[in-house]
Each structure stands twice: as structure tokens, then as C-alpha cells.
Amino acid sequence: MAVTGARPRQRLSRVDWISVALAAIAEGGLAAVAVEPLAARLGASKGSFYWHFENRDALLTASLARWEEQYTAAVTAENTRTGADPVQRLRLLIRRVTMLAESDSVYVALIATADHPAVAPVLKRITEQRIEYTMALFRDIGFGPRDARYRSLLAYSAHLGHTELARSAPGTLPRGRADREAYLQHVITALTTL
Amino acid sequence: MAVTGARPRQRLSRVDWISVALAAIAEGGLAAVAVEPLAARLGASKGSFYWHFENRDALLTASLARWEEQYTAAVTAENTRTGADPVQRLRLLIRRVTMLAESDSVYVALIATADHPAVAPVLKRITEQRIEYTMALFRDIGFGPRDARYRSLLAYSAHLGHTELARSAPGTLPRGRADREAYLQHVITALTTL
DNA sequence: AGAAGACCATACGGTTGCGTATGGTTCTTG
DNA sequence: CAAGAACCATACGCAACCGTATGGTCTTCT
DSSP states (O other), X not given: OOOOOSOOOOOOOHHHHHHHHXXXXXXXXXXXXXXXXXXXXXXXXXXXXXXXXXXXXXXXXHHHHHHHHHHXXXXXXXXXXXXXXXXXXXXXXXXXXXXXXXXXXXXXXXXXXXXXXXXHHHHHHHHHHHHHHHHHHHHHHTOOHHHHHHHHHHHHHHHHHHHHHHHHOGGGSOOSHHHHHHHHHHHXXXXXXX | OOOOOSOOOOOOOHHHHHHHHHHHHHHHOGGGOOHHHHHHHHTOOHHHHHHHOSSHHHHHHHHHHHHHHHHHHHHHHHHHHOOSOHHHHHHHHHHHHHHHHXXXXXXXXXXXXXXXXXXXXXXXXXXXXXXXXXXXXXXXXXXXXXHHHHHHHXXXXXXXXXXXXXXXXXXXXXXXXXXXXXXXXXXXXXXXXX
């Protein structure tokens, strides 16, 4: 039986590098994906890295691909499962996504580096997919195509902005449990009413 | 009479470096503020730079300070001048700021580097100031303090998000003149009604 | 004019990261 | 078990920056 203990200093795999790369992105952004530091972090050397990957960019791409799978799949799938009516689903989505935004630092890091050639397509894809999904929700609720589009755009903008705010001026955001809840309620109302 | 022709290759001043630094930020983000490249761009050498500035960071700070003055002053001041009633002022502000967001690339670059020690305070300041200003507007319109706060937060979030969207997935945004106008109208309504 | 200060170029040393080369080890498998 | 494959460490060379040192060259002011 293969022991997979604490740090068996066993040989590394592509996945190990990808994991540590994602961790680095979460902590220090894209720039933190640097071969030598990551190697140090794994107790390995560049020799190992360049065996598993063509170059730094390959690691970046692979990491983002992996993140994209896990991340996007999780959110929408989970929401679709919810059997509730569309209005409830939208509420749940907003609530869920607001929580997530303040925790998933990879996402935040990617937003900050939206221009990077490896990041841009990923971000474009998940952005479009999410807006699409939200738009469908609004349509299900009963809004016309144009209205649903506008509403989903506004909703997603608000979401993105909220994420940014949490980063650049968290002091302005509602702090206490109750305050947060009330604000969330306000947002949901503003986005779904009329 | 002092001739100030096209490129008189005259001696440089602090302001020259600050200007080229801001231009670099607009084009390539904070990372583009690198002494040697900027020197090349000015047809000068590092010798000149280190005469005018302590180090790279000093240039960064000075540039951001200058940008902050010009930028924030411009927006709010202009809006306050507008003698219209608060609702109109809000509409104008939203419209104005939406246009700006798609053009001022320094602002966008700063958002992308919100964590940087030289950027964070600047961003924090202008963010708080703007939310404050917007909140006052909502209060003037007649909303209670709590409501005004929520509304201004949502409005500013939407604004930030819109800026991000324009960067990461411009294809999702309304394209044509009429479409843009209709969307703007929708946003204004959603934010001010109820 | 000529000295003092302002301004700048060049050369140098140091750091960090990329990618390559080369020679081990350690598995795996016939 | 021996050979080939998989995996890894060390040592290099290279490039982009930062910041310093040193010695000019303009300006200005007396």
C-alpha cells in the first residue's frame, strides 16, 4: 500500500506544479507564477519543472484551464440543480456568488490581469457564460429578451464591481451580518423589480 | 525668446518623467513604469532620472499623486457645477462616468493593481470620495441615509463592474449608439426608482 | 570670464527570473 | 538484474531591471 503521508518528498507530477501555481496566483497574482520560487516551495528544482512543462507559459495555461473547469462547473451546475422557481434561483445565485467573490482569490487575481494573453480567453469565456446563464434566468422570470439582457448585464456588472470594491475599499461595504443581509436584499430587489 | 519646438531635446524636468510615466501606465500598467525604458522613450539616460527622483517608487508615487489631483477634481467638480436638480445631476454623473471609464486607461490600470502599496491608498481615497458624493446625491433626491448608502454602493459597484466588463468581455456590452443609450436608460432607472 | 551648481551619460555591480545542458538517480519492465 | 525510461539537481548563459559611482557638460550668476 502506497503511503501518501505529510510530505513524502516523493517525485512530482504535473498536477503538483499546477496546484502550487494556483496557490501562488491566489496569493500573489499571475506574477507569482515563477518557476524558481515555485520550485523552492515544492522543495524541488527547475530541473523537475522543465521535465513536466515546456515553459512557464505552459504551466500558466494548464493551471488556468484546470481552474476554469472546477470553478465554473461548480457554480452554475449547483445552481441549476436547485429545483426552485427562477426568482428563487436568481436570489440564490446572487447570494452564492457574492460569498464566493470575497473568497476565491484566483478569480480576483485573474480579473486584475485580464489583459494577459493566457487569461483573456478564460475570463472572456466564463464572463460570457455567466451573463448568458443570468440572462436565461431573467427570461425564465418573464422578462423580454432585451430587458433580460440589460438586467443580466447590470447584475453581472454589479457583481464584478462588488468584487473590486471588496479589494480596493472594503471599508465601504456593509460590515455586520445584518447589514450585509439587508444590502443583499436591496440589491436583489433593485435588480429584479420593476 | 525661448523656443519650445517639437522635440528640442532640452533638459528634462520632474514633470517630464511624470508625464511619460503616466503614459506608460495607461499603455502597459504599473509594470511599464521602468526607469530604463522610460529613459529610452525620452531619449535620455538613467543618469537624468536619478537626478530628479530618489528611485522608481518615488516616480510612481508622484505620478499617481498628479493623476489623482487632475482626475478626481475634474469629475466631481464639473458635476457639482451643474445647477440641475439632484436627479438630473445623478443622471449626468452616470452618463459622464460611463463614458470616462471606457477612455481613462490609467484608472483601469490602477484598478488592476489595487494591491500595490503605492496604488491602494489612492484608489481607496477616490473610491470613498466618489461613493460619498453619490450617496449625497441620493440623499438630496430624498432617500433615507441607509437607502442612500445602499444605492450608492450598488451604483458604484455597477460602475466599476462596467469598467471591468469593457475590458474583459467588451463583446457583451451594448454596441450600437441606440443600444448603449437604451441600456444607460435602463441602468439609471434601475438605480433611481422604487 | 570663470566658478558653482544643475543636469546628464556611461559604466559598473547586484538581483531575479527564464530557459538549456549535462549528468546523475530512481523507477519499471523484459 | 540489466537496460531503458522517467525524473531530477546543478551549473550555466542570457536578459531586464534597479540603483550607484564617476566624470562630464551645460547654465547661471557674479
